[in-house]
Amino acid sequence: MSEKITYSPVTLWRDFDSEALELDVEVVESGEKDGLIYTYQYFNGEKCPDGNSRVYSLFVHKKGKRDLPAVLLLGEPDKRMDVRHAEYWANKGYAVLVFDNAGEGDDAERFTLYPKSIDYANIRRAGRHATNCDANAKETSWYHWAINTRRAVTFLEKSEVVDVESIGLVSTSYASYIACMVAAFEKHLSVCAVVFGVCYQELDVNDSPISREQSEEAEERERWFAAIAPQSYLIHMRTPFYLCVGSNSGTSDLDKTYRAFELIPEQTPKAIWIAHKTTDDGNPIFLKNLEKWLTLRLKKQIDPELMPEVGFKVMNKKLNIIVRVPDDEAVTDVTVYFARETKKSDTRNWRELEMERVADGIYRAKVQVFDKKKSCFAYCDVRYRGGMVLSGNLIEIKPDDVKNVSADRPGKLIYNYQMGEGDFLVYDPYQKDFNNYFGDNSLEVKTGAQNLKGLAGKVFATFALNDPKYLKHEDSLLTFDVYSEKEQNLLVTCVADYGKKQRLFSVTKKLLGVDMWQKVCVSTNELKGDVGRRPSGWGDCEVLCIKADDEILINNLLLT
Numbered sequence: 001m002s003e004k005i006t007y008s009p010v011t012l013w014r015d016f017d018s019e020a021l022e023l024d025v026e027v028v029e030s031g032e033k034d035g036l037i038y039t040y041q042y043f044n045g046e047k048c049p050d051g052n053s054r055v056y057s058l059f060v061h062k063k064g065k066r067d068l069p070a071v072l073l074l075g076e077p078d079k080r081m082d083v084r085h086a087e088y089w090a091n092k093g094y095a096v097l098v099f100d101n102a103g104e105g106d107d108a109e110r111f112t113l114y115p116k117s118i119d120y121a122n123i124r125r126a127g128r129h130a131t132n133c134d135a136n137a138k139e140t141s142w143y144h145w146a147i148n149t150r151r152a153v154t155f156l157e158k159s160e161v162v163d164v165e166s167i168g169l170v171s172t173s174y175a176s177y178i179a180c181m182v183a184a185f186e187k188h189l190s191v192c193a194v195v196f197g198v199c200y201q202e203l204d205v206n207d208s209p210i211s212r213e214q215s216e217e218a219e220e221r222e223r224w225f226a227a228i229a230p231q232s233y234l235i236h237m238r239t240p241f242y243l244c245v246g247s248n249s250g251t252s253d254l255d256k257t258y259r260a261f262e263l264i265p266e267q268t269p270k271a272i273w274i275a276h277k278t279t280d281d282g283n284p285i286f287l288k289n290l291e292k293w294l295t296l297r298l299k300k301q302i303d304p305e306l307m308p309e310v311g312f313k314v315m316n317k318k319l320n321i322i323v324r325v326p327d328d329e330a331v332t333d334v335t336v337y338f339a340r341e342t343k344k345s346d347t348r349n350w351r352e353l354e355m356e357r358v359a360d361g362i363y364r365a366k367v368q369v370f371d372k373k374k375s376c377f378a379y380c381d382v383r384y385r386g387g388m389v390l391s392g393n394l395i396e397i398k399p400d401d402v403k404n405v406s407a408d409r410p411g412k413l414i415y416n417y418q419m420g421e422g423d424f425l426v427y428d429p430y431q432k433d434f435n436n437y438f439g440d441n442s443l444e445v446k447t448g449a450q451n452l453k454g455l456a457g458k459v460f461a462t463f464a465l466n467d468p469k470y471l472k473h474e475d476s477l478l479t480f481d482v483y484s485e486k487e488q489n490l491l492v493t494c495v496a497d498y499g500k501k502q503r504l505f506s507v508t509k510k511l512l513g514v515d516m517w518q519k520v521c522v523s524t525n526e527l528k529g530d531v532g533r534r535p536s537g538w539g540d541c542e543v544l545c546i547k548a549d550d551e552i553l554i555n556n557l558l559l560t
Contacts, residue, residue: 454553474537487513
């Protein structure tokens, strides 16, 4: 019977030596394409009583290059190697390694080979080893996936192509669990980037008397949170750390993510970018920002004293957001984002504030308060010369802080073209791939019929219906104007319980495709989901999505 041990991050990895076992690289396929060298190989992962695991990987780099900075791309353990992303970074001048954690499966000809003793490292047979810590952390799938990752770092460190002083780890989504485990203690890593990932886990606490069975469950949870949960590793983080999270991520609570980020020791260089109006889907701006940070490798870390400081002040019964920026040539632009409380943090309607400069390095923005019983939130972005954007602190303004503020009256108009993109973002609730670095949809104001303007695109989404700024009733009617050059269907969707367990309610409207603007009206009675279900009212609508196959223009969106 396996011994029940509660490891800490330190005791779990204290005796691990990522270089003790020979790599024993076996090349199974190699070739060249468009100036890139592709090498598929196996190397030793870990030594087990019944043999070594063999990690299957792909190494990509430009032909004839040496001393290249390296990037280890770490995807979710149930996903196969992402060749496209490897090619992207290789073309940017990096030596890139991707590898397989998933193991045996019918969806791949080659995969990482695990000995029988750790058969549960195969994702298809992981079971509770991937979700619980029944005995100890060394008998979880995550521990063995982390070993594979540390061995992948060793592979890069031993490569003649790689600059051993410049090895970075980039993880996405739930691979952040592994990234934090590895980067906390791996001495050969120069940087670690977690993008659209989860850096914390919830720990349920029950103060009431519990049974023996409940006690065992509590001990199992303690073993998990002590040695697997990302936040347990952030307090030990040694590697310079970059975190990118979407302001409307459906998988990572922004508030808790930021609090976890603050656990990183003060002496460890760190940076965070809260990507405005972004869900769990990357875009070219995200890529450029990540590339700039990787290029710097934090060896030329911007002085943290140059980061802006966000605060607030009530003046003349109005809430003001105050930003203080050191007067330094390194800073070229500061933007502040503000949101009012919603039922869930991931559905806040973040809006860019208009600021005025009131003194040297001090900016102020007045904001409206519509519900004094709810909190407000703000953060800021600072753009440095060279184009890199990082975020400052995230603050919460609680109801007690605004008790002397005059409340404003909510309105009905959500959008017209004079607002530019307004509160809209590109998000498709029917799209399951949350790791698309190369989103090709965009929104911009264009001119339609009768020389009237509107916001153009194929996929529109907004969290505005959550915002107390807008007046809505259960029988309100949603109306907007649409211009479409082609006859087509328009899909209007209301997303409830936004995130992994979201529920979708939709209605299809027919667009005539004539040279005129068409009025579209939607009531909640028209919106239908699975088995004919309907939302109880607009209060259920956390995200409003409008989608067409071909480009359309929209204008004058309001609730009446």
